[in-house]
Amino acid sequence: MNTSELDYDLPGRLIAQEGLADRASARLLVLDRRREALAHRQVRDLGEYLAAGDCLVLNDSRVIPARFSCRRQRGGRIEGLFLQATAEGDWLALLKNGGRVRIGERMALARAGGLVEAGAPVLKAVQRGERGVWRLRAEGQGDYLRVLEEYGRTPLPPYIRRSSETDDAADRERYQTVYARAPGSVAAPTAGLHFTEELLQELRGRGVGLARLTLHVGLGTFQSVTTERVEDHPMHSEAYHLGEVDAALINEALAAGGRVVAAGSTSVRTLETVAREGRVEAGTGWTKLLMAPGYEFRIVGGVLTNFHLPRTTLLALACAFGGRERVLAAYREAVRLEYRFYSYGDAMLIL
Numbered sequence: 001m002n003t004s005e006l007d008y009d010l011p012g013r014l015i016a017q018e019g020l021a022d023r024a025s026a027r028l029l030v031l032d033r034r035r036e037a038l039a040h041r042q043v044r045d046l047g048e049y050l051a052a053g054d055c056l057v058l059n060d061s062r063v064i065p066a067r068f069s070c071r072r073q074r075g076g077r078i079e080g081l082f083l084q085a086t087a088e089g090d091w092l093a094l095l096k097n098g099g100r101v102r103i104g105e106r107m108a109l110a111r112a113g114g115l116v117e118a119g120a121p122v123l124k125a126v127q128r129g130e131r132g133v134w135r136l137r138a139e140g141q142g143d144y145l146r147v148l149e150e151y152g153r154t155p156l157p158p159y160i161r162r163s164s165e166t167d168d169a170a171d172r173e174r175y176q177t178v179y180a181r182a183p184g185s186v187a188a189p190t191a192g193l194h195f196t197e198e199l200l201q202e203l204r205g206r207g208v209g210l211a212r213l214t215l216h217v218g219l220g221t222f223q224s225v226t227t228e229r230v231e232d233h234p235m236h237s238e239a240y241h242l243g244e245v246d247a248a249l250i251n252e253a254l255a256a257g258g259r260v261v262a263a264g265s266t267s268v269r270t271l272e273t274v275a276r277e278g279r280v281e282a283g284t285g286w287t288k289l290l291m292a293p294g295y296e297f298r299i300v301g302g303v304l305t306n307f308h309l310p311r312t313t314l315l316a317l318a319c320a321f322g323g324r325e326r327v328l329a330a331y332r333e334a335v336r337l338e339y340r341f342y343s344y345g346d347a348m349l350i351l
Contacts, residue, residue: 001230001292005324006311008331015159016344019174024199027339027346031322031330038330040337043194043347050261052207055253059189059266060212062180064145065152065172070107070123071116076100078107081155083133083186083219085144091123091136098132101125109151112166121147145183155186157222157343184216184239190306190343191264209253211246215266224311233313235290240270247282254279259301265317271299292316293324303350307334307341322350
């Protein structure tokens with residue numbers, strides 16, 4: 001597939017900057033592949049499109065406050081994005097203006113606004129890797145999650161703008177699913193942001209099974225495809241886990257003829273990665289699965305997803321499941337009707 005086939009026009013005003021106070025009130029564009037039809041609803045109406053015996057699969061990864069600021073010993077400020085911890089406890093992170101940093105340099109973590117307190121945690125630059133990723137040693141500070149909870153900020157994507165980095169409390173709550181459990185993502189599994197506890201309870205009452213898996217969303221999820229062909233894109237790796245109980249729930253639905261509906265591209269990737277002869281297999285691992293038109297889905301029978309950026313693997317996945325022409329026609333209709341786009345935006349259900 002040529003990457004240029006994943007283009008569409010979007011006015012900047014349609015990029016959502018805030019999450020709705022009522023999560024389930026987001027608009028829902030329903031694409032029925034068999035009937036070649038569109039319907040305009042709200043996410044709270046999702047249960048009308050799922051039947052008893054279907055299984056909805058949710059990604060319960062929790063977003064960590066991965067953005068941080070440091071003060072160099074010479075007084076300059078460095079912005080960072082935590083990516084993951086190594087087995088030794090070091091941080092792997094992207095550093096803005098990292099070209100100024102020297103191996104062995106020690107930088108004190110700053111609070112929002114750039115304030116550095118006495119006794120603040122210190123990060124030592126120990127290695128510069130590929131693509132601007134640094135290895136940093138947190139000196140004597142212990143668990144990285146505890147440090148980031150105190151000093152970090154919500155890792156909002158760059159198209160969401162905030163006037164002040166000190167105003168983070170609302171995003172810490174809103175850029176998180178209500179069922180988030182396992183910390184590890186540096187971006188939200190955004191389709192899940194629309195669910196409320198009330199909606200989940202209603203779905204259970206309708207006989208819809210709810211299964212959970214974990215896929216920790218990495219920075220590569222938003223990366224544009226820069227190769228001429230989508231299939232040549234160097235796909236990023238993300239860690240996943242599917243437990244025995246949840247795998248059994250999914251397999252029971254499949255065996256009974258129910259649909260497995262994935263909430264978000266992360267759930268799709270995990271389910272298709274663990275597919276084995278028409279079933280899913282519990283386990284833990286890493287996936288680099290790239291799905292583009294022509295991919296044959298083995299497990300997933302429905303996808304709930306947000307509207308994605310042009311020329312991304314996320315849009316390629318939606319086109320693989322819904323058909324490129326159908327999906328892009330639906331996007332054009334969403335633009336015409338001024339749906340809200342991207343992470344804090346509205347949703348699309350493809351059946």
